[in-house]
Amino acid sequence: MSAPHSPLDVDRVRKDFPILERRLAGDHPLVYLDSANTSQKPTAVLDTLAEHYTRHNANVARAVHQLGEESTAAYEGARDKLAALIKAPSRDEIIFTKNASEALNLVAHTLASGLADDPHYRLGPGDEIVVTQMEHHSNIVPWQLAAKRTGAAFRWFGLTDDGRLDLSTIGELINERTKIVSLVHQSNSLGTVNDVATVVARAREVGALVLLDGSQSVPHQPIDVTALGVDLLAFTGHKMVGPTGIGVLWGRREVLDALPPFLGGGEMIETVDMTGSTFAPIPHKFEAGTPPIAQAIGLGAAVDYLTGVGLDRIHEHELGLTAYALDKLNAVDGVRIIGPNSMESRGGTVSFVVDGVHPHDVGQLLDEQGVAVRVGHHCARPVCVRYGIPATTRASFYLYTTFDEIDALADGLHQVKRFFG
Amino acid sequence: MSDSLYQEIILDHYKHPHGRGLREPFGGEAHHVNPTCGDEITVRVAIDGSTITDVSYDGQGCSISQASASVLHELLTGTTVEDAFAVEKTFTELMQGRGQVEPDEDVLGDGIAFAGVAKYPARVKCALLSWMAFKDATARALTGAGQTSEEETR
Ligand SMILES: Cc1ncc(COP(=O)(O)O)c(C=O)c1O
Numbered sequence: 229m230s231a232p233h234s235p236l237d238v239d240r241v242r243k244d245f246p247i248l249e250r251r252l253a254g255d256h257p258l259v260y261l262d263s264a265n266t267s268q269k270p271t272a273v274l275d276t277l278a279e280h281y282t283r284h285n286a287n288v289a290r291a292v293h294q295l296g297e298e299s300t301a302a303y304e305g306a307r308d309k310l311a312a313l314i315k316a317p318s319r320d321e322i323i324f325t326k327n328a329s330e331a332l333n334l335v336a337h338t339l340a341s342g343l344a345d346d347p348h349y350r351l352g353p354g355d356e357i358v359v360t361q362m363e364h365h366s367n368i369v370p371w372q373l374a375a376k377r378t379g380a381a382f383r384w385f386g387l388t389d390d391g392r393l394d395l396s397t398i399g400e401l402i403n404e405r406t407k408i409v410s411l412v413h414q415s416n417s418l419g420t421v422n423d424v425a426t427v428v429a430r431a432r433e434v435g436a437l438v439l440l441d442g443s444q445s446v447p448h449q450p451i452d453v454t455a456l457g458v459d460l461l462a463f464t465g466h467k468m469v470g471p472t473g474i475g476v477l478w479g480r481r482e483v484l485d486a487l488p489p490f491l492g493g494g495e496m497i498e499t500v501d502m503t504g505s506t507f508a509p510i511p512h513k514f515e516a517g518t519p520p521i522a523q524a525i526g527l528g529a530a531v532d533y534l535t536g537v538g539l540d541r542i543h544e545h546e547l548g549l550t551a552y553a554l555d556k557l558n559a560v561d562g563v564r565i566i567g568p569n570s571m572e573s574r575g576g577t578v579s580f581v582v583d584g585v586h587p588h589d590v591g592q593l594l595d596e597q598g599v600a601v602r603v604g605h606h607c608a609r610p611v612c613v614r615y616g617i618p619a620t621t622r623a624s625f626y627l628y629t630t631f632d633e634i635d636a637l638a639d640g641l642h643q644v645k646r647f648f649g
Numbered sequence: 650m651s652d653s654l655y656q657e658i659i660l661d662h663y664k665h666p667h668g669r670g671l672r673e674p675f676g677g678e679a680h681h682v683n684p685t686c687g688d689e690i691t692v693r694v695a696i697d698g699s700t701i702t703d704v705s706y707d708g709q710g711c712s713i714s715q716a717s718a719s720v721l722h723e724l725l726t727g728t729t730v731e732d733a734f735a736v737e738k739t740f741t742e743l744m745q746g747r748g749q750v751e752p753d754e755d756v757l758g759d760g761i762a763f764a765g766v767a768k769y770p771a772r773v774k775c776a777l778l779s780w781m782a783f784k785d786a787t788a789r790a791l792t793g794a795g796q797t798s799e800e801e802t803r
Contacts, residue, residue: 588686588711588775592654604686618687618709647655648712 232548232631235541242628244270244533256598259633264416264444264577264624265602266466269530273469276529280522288521289495289512303521306528307511313531314442314461315452316478323477323484323514324524328443329366331462331477332410334490334514335439336370339408340377343488348407348435353379355407358436360385360393360422361614362415365607367441371410380407387614391418391567398430406436413445417608417622418567419550419577421445428457437483443467447534447626448575449543459483465523470530474523477514484510491516534627542627546576549625549634553578556638563641566611566620576625579606582641585648587619593647594621594640601637654769655712658762663712668722672705676790681782683774688714692721692782694790699729701787706779713763713772718779720759730787736760737780744773 242248245268250258260268280302286295288303311319325331338344339351351357357371361384375382383401386394393411402409409431414421424440431438439460442451446461447468453461460483465474479487489496489507493516498506507513534542551571557563562583568574582590591603602622605612612619623637675693682689688710695703704726706718725733739756740763748768752761766776788794 586688586711588688588713588772589655592769592772596654612687618689648660 232552234545234548234631236537236545236627238545238628238630241537242630244272245628246271248628252598254596254598256596259597259599259636261623261625261629261633261637262600262602263626263629264467264606264622266472267447267469267626268628269469269471270533272533273471273526273529277471277522277526280525285522287518299521302525302528303519306524306531309528309531310476310478313451313535314446314478315454317454318481320510321478321481321484323479323511324519325462325475325477325514326473326520327466327475328364328441328462328464329475331464331475332366332439332441333370334477335408335410335460335462335479335487336374338487338490340374340380341488342378344486346486349483349486349488351375351378351380351407354405355380356383356403356405357381358383358385358402358406358409358411360411361387361610362391362393362418362420362608363410363412363610364416364441364443365609367410367412368610381405385411387611390569391415391420392573393420393422395423395426398426402427402430402434402436404434406431406434408437408439410439410441412441412443414442414448414575414577415567415608415611416444416577417579417606417611417620419574419579420568421573421575423573424456424458432457444575444577448539448546450539453478465527465530468527468530469533470527471523473520474527476527481510484514489516490514493517495519537627545627546625546629547571549629549631550574550576550578552631553623553625553634553637556634557641560638560641560645562645566615566617576629577622578624579620579622581617581620582644585644587621589648590621590641590644593644594637597636597640597643599633599637599640654765654772656762656765658759659712659716662716662719662759666715666719668703668705668726669707669719670705671707672703675703675705675786677786677788677794679782679785679789681778681785683710683714683778686711686775688775688778690714690718690779690782692718692779692786694783694786696730696787696790699731701725701728701730701733704783706782708779710778711772711775713766714775714778717763717776720763721779721783724758724760725783730791733787734784737784740780741777743767744776 284298286299288300307322310322438458440458442461442463446463460479466472496516566579587603604619675695678693680691690708692706704722752764
């Protein structure tokens with residue numbers, strides 16, 4: 229199969245990412261196929277971080293001086309950019325967190341705290357929490373803890389043999405007792421893109437909240453939170469060409485208003501008295517303490533970069549890469565795809581196993597050829613358990629990935645097989 | 650290719666493991682898993698007086714973890730408990746030496762092939778998995794505890 233045409237000028241995109249020029253041990257060029265783990269950063273983001281610290285550094289929202297105003301304007305400007313990216317109805321609905329994990333924990337923790345005025349937002353005995361078997365540990369463990377704390381039941385959608393949600397029991401699984409359904413948009417281990425509309429429709433019937441983990445979808449496709457119909461969306465900056473240390477929770481205003489505060493501290497209050505405190509309106513209600521200022525501004529630059537290239541074009545490029553990769557991998561004897569083995573509802577993350585070779589050994593030998601993939605259970609161990617495998621090898625693509633790099637992966641796998649054959 | 654990590658000796662032990670399979674009788678058993686990668690191993694130790702009469706094992710995992718178990722079987726079966734612990738200590742020191750420790754072939758035999766693994770921190774756990782299980786199983790055999798212990802090696 230010859231490489232299909234891409235809507236992106238990938239050579240030009242790659243010039244924006246200096247790290248991609250690196251050569252590794254043995255003078256191998258870097259073939260970075262681990263963007264689902266963390267993405268590389270373009271010069272525009274790196275320069276923005278340096279520029280902030282070099283010229284504008286000050287704390288936000290609490291300084292009257294000029295630097296403070298510049299810093300605050302840049303930080304709040306980043307919030308505007310994030311709101312526009314996901315078409316949030318209001319900028320106040322963008323909460324900065326330190327990563328997706330913190331955003332997910334924020335929701336689980338505040339629902340479990342029992343501090344909400346409205347009982348709809350208080351988990352307790354008799355309530356049910358629903359997740360799926362393909363969640364990242366970040367969207368499993370916080371809910372298990374919440375269930376333990378409150379006595380609510382913890383339930384989940386299973387998976388079909390071809391790596392999709394088993395929605396056959398949705399009518400029973402999401403029921404009048406369900407308070408919240410929390411699911412991943414695109415699986416980080418299988419690449420599956422889930423049928424959010426069907427889940428949202430059922431949740432609406434019973435009045436349950438829907439939290440979407442967009443860590444692997446927001447970086448790769450245009451997102452419209454209103455069209456998705458979810459109540460809350462969590463994602464993480466470092467997987468979308470932004471810095472580490474910054475994530476986002478979006479929520480419908482009504483939901484965020486109803487949830488009690490998460491962390492207490494400076495900036496999240498209205499007034500503090502020794503006999504009690506009142507809280508700032510959103511978004512600040514959920515942003516206690518000095519936030520990750522430079523990181524948020526850097527993420528704003530990342531959003532500018534991605535929208536400048538065009539998320540629809542990035543998405544299309546990745547679909548081309550994925551179709552090509554599935555063909556290439558299926559052509560290697562003894563390689564088995566774990567997850568959807570077709571282009572229907574899937575993204576640019578492909579997990580696989582190689583007959584008779586442990587993923588650790590696959591990853592190590594690929595690394596010796598300069599090909600960086602991830603091996604292990606990818607923080608989604610229940611997926612491996614479901615498919616009866618200890619681990620997988622995972623290749624994941626982004627806007628800077630080339631068709632040649634997928635050829636390098638396939639060549640590398642032939643070497644792996646020769647070596648262990 | 651793969652000069653430093655995948656020595657021929659390691660591949661040989663991986664493809665043709667020595668003494669693999671769990672055997673009776675045994676005095677102590679331990680099951681260890683490496684939660685980050687899913688490698689796991691069960692080791693049984695049989696002791697008669699002060700001599701280790703058998704080290705049997707079974708498990709699944711990468712070439713490094715499985716070959717290391719095979720070498721362990723070969724080195725420690727038939728030795729005294731005291732000598733076995735000395736070998737275990739030497740092997741652990743080699744693995745944790747970040748590539749700075751000179752391997753002693755008289756003590757470690759085929760185990761010196763793992764010297765290169767010490768330069769890959771992510772793989773040191775794999776190489777040590779069976780050795781930690783061995784230590785536990787032996788301790789259990791010596792105290793007569795016998796039963797399986799479950800451990801996660803982090
Ligand atoms: C689907 C999914 N959810 C959540 C996370 C957690 O992201 P972070 O580690 O940035 O909190 C990840 C990333 O590893 C992910 O892929």
